[in-house]
Amino acid sequence: MTSGINANGQRFLLDMKRMQQRGDRAQAQISSTKRLVTASDDPVQLGTMLELKAQLAKSVQGRANLGRFQSEVDTAETSLQQAITYLDKAVTLGSQGASSAAPVDRAALALQVKGLLSQMVGVANTRVEGRYIFSGGMDQKAAYSVNLSSPNGVDATSQFIPGRVVQDPAGNALPTGLTADTVFNASGSDGVFKALNDLRLALESDSATDTQAATVALSSASTYLNQQLAHYGNLQTQIASATAAANKSELAWKTALSGIEDTDMASAAVEVTQNKTAREAAYAAESSRPRTSLFDYLK
Template sequence: MRVTQGMLSNNMLRNLMNSNDKMGKYMDQLNTGKKITRPSDDPVVAMKGMGYRTELVKVEQFQRNTNEVHNWMDNTDAALDKATSALQRIRELAVQASNGTYSEEERVNMSEEVKQLKDHLVDIANTNVNDKYIFNGSQTDTAPVDAEGNVIFDPSEVKIEVSSGTTLKANVNGDDVFGGDPDIFEVIDKFTAKLDGDEAIDEDIDASIEELDTGINNIINSRAELGARMNRLELVENRLGEQEVIATQTMSQNEDIDYAEAITQLITQESLHRAALSAGSKIIQPSLVDFLR
């Protein structure tokens, strides 16, 4: 086959263009830190990257969900702690009032304190966090204890997905804490009436102490159950943290470049390009003008 000067020139130009393309590729990698800048560069890497990124986004969303569950549980636990303290104080007053040594005026003073503690418990039952009543189930826009003192707790559960196929109950049923037959507010009202000397109530104060003990035990049991769920939430958070690290590492291994390797390849390609330019300048046949110099 006859090799012409035109063939040599065209081959040299084509190889120089390929060399330029490779240098451009390595420079793009160093600028972006990624192996590819468009899916057509490597469809396999691009498709895997989409899958890894989707998995990472899911993990990050679950982490946001766990933060929401934490918000519910932490506020609920704090509210139950205050409710326990209030009921224990009412019980202390009931024990004091049961010995019969207090005067009528002192019992009235006790009654006033108990009424204030009841109002405090109503505020706790109506705890509102981020415009959500946390003790009223899914009816988070409605206060369970209204201005007239009517008590209606929605028993539905608030469940939030914290990982694939796993949901956690975020709330505590207000009826388990403040409800019962009678509910804790009725118990306190009866106790207050006894302190005020209401003769229509035949029961003595010892009966109120027993009912208050039941109310305190209800709160303790609810806090214990809530604590168990908080421990499980912590385990889920730890697992999500590990999944996030693994997904990030896998995505990095798939997409990110090795800077040392990319710099070495760029320097090598630059040397090859200069050599090709030098060789090409000798291959191109001199023209008549070169001889007339």
């Protein structure tokens, strides 16, 4: 007889403990705003939650990397636009120097072109966050230095190797930034530096004919530089598209995560109230049991 009563009492206490645990869990979910506080709260959804968090973290990091690359691309695009204005100004100076209608101070014009050549080298050596963005894989070294005794008016101060590959948040590789030898085509017939230096030399020699020829070459160099500028315009479009896609994916993952781990406040509040009511009713029922209940043995 005693054994049966003890079994009933123990079962009652165990039921109360379970009810208390459910109530405590619901209260913890309300306090933390998270439905999944421990792995045991929902083992089935745990794996999905961890996978979503991993995807989200990877995308956020990829978007951060993409943001740094975008800063370089935007600066490169702005710098090349400035370089084109330098060439336009040089064409204007060349047109003045090629004129024979009136006396021309070509020596003074040559000094201005020399200044433009120096400014163009400054564009080639543009830096973002300590990196020379036109130096490719050797981005800790400037690309060029002025050397007026060189046929192109400059010397390369860095080896030009491809720059680092940047992936978008989805893992797709984006085109790399261009290196300075490609952008300014230093050794080409329509190279930016050679065209500027040829104009400087023609003006210094006080030759209207040579100045006219150098000015024509400058127009060709300007066309070439505009083609390189288009590369960065395309890159900006790709970066914007990749960023928009990442933002869309991250929003979907965050929404899915919220559905899995966030507390349904209304349901949790009902659970707490119902659990408390059920425990109070159970205690009341237990206290009204016959004297042969477990409570008699506890007196």
